[in-house]
Amino acid sequence: MSGGTVLKPAAFLDRDGVLIQDTGYPHRPDQVAWIPGAAxxxxRLNGAGVFVFVVTNQSGVGRGYFPETDVVSLHRWMETELASQEARVDDWRYCPHHPEAALSRYRLDCSCRKPKPGMLLDLMRRWPVDLGRSFLIGDKPSDLAAAEAAGIPGHLFRGGNLDTTVRMLLGTGV
Ligand SMILES: [Mg+2]
Structure with a gap:
């Protein structure tokens, strides 16, 4: 990294249960219900100069419920929906694996499936992230465990309006 690189804080967001409702392996636009205040x-994070990264376990791929291409297409669709509200996700990571996946090529005790921090660490390597001012928002203990393993605080989102939560987090130290 060059000496002139400016580090920015990052918000690592879980997808299901944080940006969209966790309706049980959603993988098509018609299955998506946005969390209130998501866009x-x-x-708000974009405007505050905070990277926005999505980190999502998608074991439905390994379980054979839907192909990996559905995950990628859904994320492209989400990007378009967000762009129509002037909101931007800077980068996405998903984990298609599961140790007991039905499909053998995804049957793996990987380092990316939360609670492991692989997706976060990968993003931290690729982007100039200021770790000291970064955080994760997730809806499960495994999200918070991944954050802790990556060395950043995790905030448990218990539902309601995501923007209210982000406003609160930005007001307290980021
Ligand atoms: Mg979740």
Missing amino acids: EAVR
């Missing part, structure tokens, strides 16, 4: 929250 506003992402837009």
Whole structure:
């Protein structure tokens, strides 16, 4: 990294249960119900100079419920929906694996499936992230464990309006 690189804080967001409702392996646009305040929250983070990264376990791939291409297409669709509200996700990571996946090529005790921190660490390597001012928002203990393993605080989102949560987090130290 060059000496002139400016580090920025990052918000690592879980997908299901944080940006969209966790309706049980959603993988098509018609299955998506946005969390209230999701686009506003992402837009607020963009405006505050905070990277927005999505880190999502998608073991439905390994379980054979849907192909990996569905995950990628859904994320492209989400990007378009967010862009229509002037909100931008800077980068996405998903983990298709599961130690007991039905499909053998995904049957793996990987380092990316949360609670492991692989997806976060990968993003931290690729982007100039200021770790001291970064955080994760997730809806499960495994999300918070991944954050802790990556060396950043995790905030448990218990539902409600995501923008309210982000406003609170930005007001307290980021
Ligand atoms: Mg979740």
